[in-house]
Amino acid sequence: MVQDVQALVFDVFGTVVDWRQGVAREAAPFLARHGAAGANPAGFADSWRRRYSPAMEEVRSGRRPFTRLDVLHRENLEQILPGYGIDPARVPQAELDELNLAWHRLDPWPDSVAGLARLKARYIIAPLSNGNIRLMLDMAKRAGLPWDAILGAEVAQAYKPTPEAYLRTAEVLALRPGQVMLVAAHNGDLAAARRCGLRTAFIPRPTEHGPGQTTDLAPEQDWDVVARDMEDLASALGT
């Protein structure tokens, strides 16, 4: 029962923060400096993000030991630059490191901080993101996300949607899976959490992938809660 829920854990990229516009904002001056001023920064963000899941798949499959997302993002960055006419070997390493931190400086959706503050009054709230601890920490500190703790892939040593990512998070919280609810804008993440026994809340983020988004616009299962945004979720959960 939803009444048993003691902790809310959150997908972050797309659900709590707008990664596409944030990465585009940081990439634009970099592209301009390196002769790619005509490139679309939002498209650059999309290209970078497209390598996200395949990179994690190396870890999920066991072909690679757990490697934190900052490292995968950095490798993925070097892989996409040639497509923009930029040779990563000719860019100072410190400049690539700095651009990689774009993921640490994403802005929350307008309702995220206020909704989380309301939810925190009644529930334990924590990210259950594939982003590593330092990434989530920097993001929270900059944006004022009021997490009670930073959980997720690095604490679990497993990437979503691997079951261990959800189950070890519940175990760290000393809760049964049914006492933990995943909040996400992605039906696939919720489906994986439900298979592990977690409760589920869906919030659509219809512009996560830009104005022409076609995915995750509506719930694909009867999730325990469906809310318009984080403030609406807080209302639905009585906070």
Add this chain to the structure above:
Amino acid sequence: MVQDVQALVFDVFGTVVDWRQGVAREAAPFLARHGAAGANPAGFADSWRRRYSPAMEEVRSGRRPFTRLDVLHRENLEQILPGYGIDPARVPQAELDELNLAWHRLDPWPDSVAGLARLKARYIIAPLSNGNIRLMLDMAKRAGLPWDAILGAEVAQAYKPTPEAYLRTAEVLALRPGQVMLVAAHNGDLAAARRCGLRTAFIPRPTEHGPGQTTDLAPEQDWDVVARDMEDLASALGT
């Protein structure tokens, strides 16, 4: 140099919170209910705490896989009860579980919350405690400790003063050890951190062990900072 420090990590039991009075407060009604009304609750807290380090030593030595502190505390509780004339097998399990949560409900020293809030404005702040994540989370949520993240033994999967506890914490923060400062009321903890390359700050807590305390009343090495309390530390670090 202290100027390089980006993160402050804190010993918690004794340094940030007063475990002895907190455990005594919670133990008193339990002892009264079970026929030990004449027992000294602070002495009960001392007895419980005395089993803390030996229990962790099983893990440190490799004789036992990493086991979170809540489990060790629970085992230690059952071990000390007979000394108070209480047979743990005759106490409802739920009541023992509840008393075990005394460690989640400790009060901060009077300067802790204000000092941490000041330090948080300039530094990443996080516990580096042997307490597990849920324990630290509950304590912080109840007491208003404004951590940026909850690190420590469970994240590192190693108990202080094992070097891995300090080194893995720095690694999670993506910092060199010299960019991390341990704040502690215990010279031994600081000595272990220094051997790993961390910076060190000492705050005496002269009543941690009660009015007759004889240990850790003064710095035993030239720690990078010595402060009277958390507010004084904030001033010493320019926040």
